Amino acid sequence: MHAVRQPRSARCECGFAAMLSILRHLTALSEICLRIPRQIVRWLMSAVAFNPKLGPLRHVFTTAMLYVLFAITLVYVAAPIRGYLGDLTMHDKLGYDAERWLATAIYDPKGSFVGTFDPRLDSLRDVNYTDSAIELGNYVANPDHKSIPVRDVPEQYWRCLSYHEDRYLGRLLNPFGIDLAGVLKIPITTITYSIAARRPTLGVGGSTLPMQFARVIYKTPPHANESGIAKLRRKLGEWWLAPVIYRELTRGGDDTLLKQWAANHIWLAQRTGGQPLHGVEVTSQVVFGKEARDLTTAEQFVLASAVNKPIILLEGSDRLNAVRLDRWRYITEVRARTCAKKLITDEAEQRKIVFELMALAGGPPDPKVKPKLEAALERVVPDQVKRAEANPMIRANLLLPAARFGIREEMKQSYGFGWRDYVRGVTTTFDIGENLAFREKIDGRLAALNTEWASRINAAYTLDPKKVSADKTLPNVIVVAADADGHIVRYYESGETAAYFGSLPARRAEDGVYDPSAESRQVASTGKMLLAIALANQGRDTGESRYSDLAAPAQGLDTCAKGTSQQSRKAIVAFACSLNAPLINRGAALGQVPIKRLIDGFGFTMPPAAATGGTPPSTAVVLGQIAGSPRRVHFMSSVVLASLIGRGARPVRPPTMIKAYDYTQKGQNGGGIAAEARPAIIPKSLIRPGGIGLIRTLLEAPLCYEAGGKSYGTLKSIAKWCARRREDLRLHFAKTGTSVTLDPNATVDTWATGGLQFADGAAYSYVVLVGTGTASRPWAHDLHAAQIAAPLLEVLLTDLAGHAKSTPRRDLLPAPRIKSAPRISKLAPAPVTSKLATSADLERSPSAEQLRTLTSN
Structure with missing residues (x-):
């Protein structure tokens, strides 16, 4: 039999009837939900508010009843609604407001904590380092604090903190950032406080952790002199923000962010007169002299117990010292011991922690700083030692007066303005x-x-x-030296713009990353180093090669004298005296292609006129019209140094001030690094190994060249630093330069750059610069590199000699010669016995390999 199919109209009627039935049930359920609270309120009103049997007490009971209803509504109705709705509009603001507080730690090469960046250097967009909020239209910039972000929150710190401050967080009594018991506590404390003070005084309630976060982030802490109205306004503000903060920090049921905020933003210590320390990481470094991850359980309990009773770091008046000691004992003997007894179940472990707390209770420790850093502070700023020890920001400012600007700029060139998302600490070189x-x-x-x-x-x-x-x-004064690994060992700058890393106009406004193609600072005659490399790569020249000079003197061709006759002069004289005319002629004959490859390979920028067929590359390098930052010039010298000491096959990176990064989770595995950050150069890709002898000859000439028993050259004032004249030196090359305006006597920049290796193997590259970098702003008249850069270079060289003695590098010395060796087949190549070219290498005829140009590279 076939089933009888119902008409479509009948099916529609059945579905409509079902929908009506469901709607009736929902309506009935909603009526019940509305009726029950109404019935409860009606019963309470009749039983309490309008009950004549209670007499005047009915007003008290009514007030209490209404307050309880308010507390329940606030905790279980208003807080969840506010949390979900507020999160939609405040997500970005909370993220930025919290981001402003994160500090960047600085460590020395041995891992000693130096301090943190000044907020003015450590904030992405704005910073308020006053003690009060600043209103800018609709925006309010709250006072900053700075805390080093923790990667892993110390577990016992969190347990003790939540036990003391918010043990019901996330549970029935506090499901959304506002604690019911704390709200109900306010009327009781109001009565007790008012009785004690003998005047009306608003009481306090248990502030949850989200409420304390709101208080710290927006700088609204309780104040001893605040009025009842101000206290009420503050409490309402915390209730308004706490659910949103709690929702933001526990999204998806993960409370990791909540714990990190508790470790990063709570006020834990202060020095005498203020300057609080926020967060477990920076407080651990100052109070205990160790990282947060190395804290013992007792020390974690101490820091967690300092919440709302911050540790006072420095001594003061007798009254303050008494308060300081009393507070410390309360923290260690009462609050921290309570955590030990309530949270540690193992009796042996509990006794151990209590014993450690008893040892700590004798008195608050003095701020910790490593002996070498303390000695440096005592020598430089003896009147500010105590203040610097207790304040990591001031400590870093005093110990790194200029270097901190350079460190920040190097990070900015690697990550852009958002570098703090990826870096939580740096170790200096x-x-x-x-x-x-x-x-x-x-x-x-x-x-x-x-x-x-x-x-x-x-x-x-x-x-x-x-x-x-x-x-x-x-003017910009820059004196910087780096070791053979590119680690900067001496760093001097006179200003706060970190000009070593490039000019301000070359830093992109949108992300802060340095753009080498926008650099305008000309490198002056240091560019002749590229011509020396190009000549060595071709392999046809020696130091005795003759170049036509249209400005030669009638006599004294072996000196630095100039004249009006056209004669030939030796290559070594041209480089020693930095003569333009003969080198322009030789560069033009060499060809533009190999020189342009070197300009691009080393990262320099051609002058604007070159794009329209103006200055050719050979002329640009001789006259120093190519542009580059002081760091780029330094980088060029470090690549040359690597070639001359036998490291031509190893990648060389630009000199760096940062030995190691302490990354955030986001910064691990190179996250966020800009593509153009620290590109490496393999020296042999730009410098042919067979040409290093000529490079050494030409670039040693400014220091070493002599004629008739008399020193000549642009660095003759420090000729004693020629390697041939010193037993402690194996190698030293250098080049100077002076940038001028159309007026040849208007000094813009004076340069010196080069590299040296000591007998113990320690090798360094360096750059010295004094100038403005702008042709429209000459700073002196008729002053040149020999008069300004050379004296500063001499100070640097003397200092490096001392550094080399303390850090010898035997691994950079050539392998010792082998006295006897097995017979070598005629087909086998001759062994290399020295990494530095000898004079015989310079005099022998060029090989076919040397005659090749740089085209193959």
């Missing part, structure tokens, strides 16, 4: 104390140079750092 001592030496030499050449320095400038004023400024 240089010893802090030694670099401070070096800075004092350079300052002293600058003061002497300012006195010596005062008549030639423009009125708006000075070389003496102590004479800087509103009317006088320093």
Whole structure:
């Protein structure tokens, strides 16, 4: 039999009837939900509010009843609604407001904690380092604090903190950031406080952790003198923000962010007179002298117990010292011991922790700082030692007066403005104390140079750092040296713009990353180093090669004299004296293609006129019209150095101030690094191994060249640093340069760059610069590199000699010669016995390999 199919109209009627039935049930359920609270309220009103049997007490009971209803509504109705709705509009704001508080830690090469960046250097967009909020239209910039973000929250710290401050968080009594018991506590404490004070005083309630986060982030802490109205306004503000913060930090049921905020943002310690320390990481470094991950359980309990009773770091008046000791004992003997007894179930472990707490209870520890850093502070700023020890920001400012700007700029060039998303700490490549001592030496030499050449320095400038004023400024003074691995060991800068890393216009406004193609600072005659490399790569020249010079003297062709006759001069003389005419002629004959490859390979920028068929590459390198940052010039010298000491096959990276990064989780495995950050160069891809002998000959000439028993060359004033004249040196090459305007006597920049290796193997590259980098702002008249850069270079070389003795590098020395060896087949190549070219290498005829150009590279 076939089933009888119902008409479509009948099926529709059945479905409509079912929908009506469901709607009736929902309506009935909603009526019940509305009726029950109404019935409860009606019963309460009749039983309490309008019950004549209670007399005047009915008003008290009514108030209490209404407050309980308010508390229940606030905790279980208003808080969840506010949390979900507020999260939709405040997600980005909370993220940014929290991001502003994260500090970047600085460590020295031995891992000692130096301090943290100043908030002015460590904030992405704005910073408020005052003590009060600043209103800017509709935006309010709250005062900043800075805390080093933890990667892994110390577990016992979190357990003790949540036990004392918010043990019901996420449970029935506190499901969304507002604690019911804490709200109900307010009327009771109001009564007790008012009785004790003998005047109406608003009480307090248990502030949950989300409420404390709101208080810290937006700088609204309780104040001893705040009025009842101000306290009520503050409490309402915390209730308004706490559900949103709780929702944001526990999204998806994961409370990792909640724990991290508890470890990063809580106020735990302060020095005398203020300057609080926020977060477990920075407080651990100052109070216990160790990282948070190395804290014992007792130490974690101490820090967790310091919430709302911050540790007082420094001594003061007798009254303050009594408060300081009393508070410390309360933290260690009461609150921390409570955590030990309530949270540690193993009796042996509990006894161990209690014993450690008893040992700590004797008195608060002095701020911890490593002995070498403390000695540096005592030498440089003896009157600010205590203040710096207790304040990591001030400590870093004093120990790294200029280097911190360079460290920040290097990170910015790698990550852009958002570098703090990826980096939580950096380790410097240089010893802090030694670099401070070096800075004092350079300052002293600058003061002497300012006195010596005062008549030639423009009125708006000075070389003496102590004479800087509103009317006088320093030009960029840069003295930087790096070891053979590219680690900067000496860093001096005079300003706060980190000019070593490039000019300001070359830093992209949208992300802060440095764009080498936008660099405008000309490298002057240091560009001749590229011509020396190009000549060596071709393999046809020697130091005795003759170049036509249209500005040669009638006599004294072996000196640096100039004239008006056309004669030939030796290559070694042209490089020693930095003569333009003969080198322009030789560069043009060499060809433009190999020189342009070197300009591009080393990362320099051709002058704008070159794009329209103007200055050819050979002329640009001789006249120094190519542009590059001081770091780029330094990088060029480090690549040349690597070739000359036998490391031509190893990648060389630009000199760096950062030995190691401490990454955030987001920054692991190279996350966020800009593609153009620190590109490496393999020296042999730009410098042919067979040409290193000529490069050494030509670039040693400014220091070593002599004629008739007399020194010539642009660095003859420090000729004693020629490697042939010193037993402690194996190698030293250098090149100077002076940038001028259309007026050849208007000094813009004075340069010196090069590299050296000591007898113990320690090798260094360096750059020295004094100038403005802008042709429209010459800072002196008729001053050149020999008069300004060379004296500063001499200070640097003397300092590096001391550094080399303390850090020898035997691994950089050539392998010892083998006295006897097995018979070698005629078909086998001759062994290389030295990594440095000898004079015989320079005189022999060019091989076919040497005659090839750089085309194959």
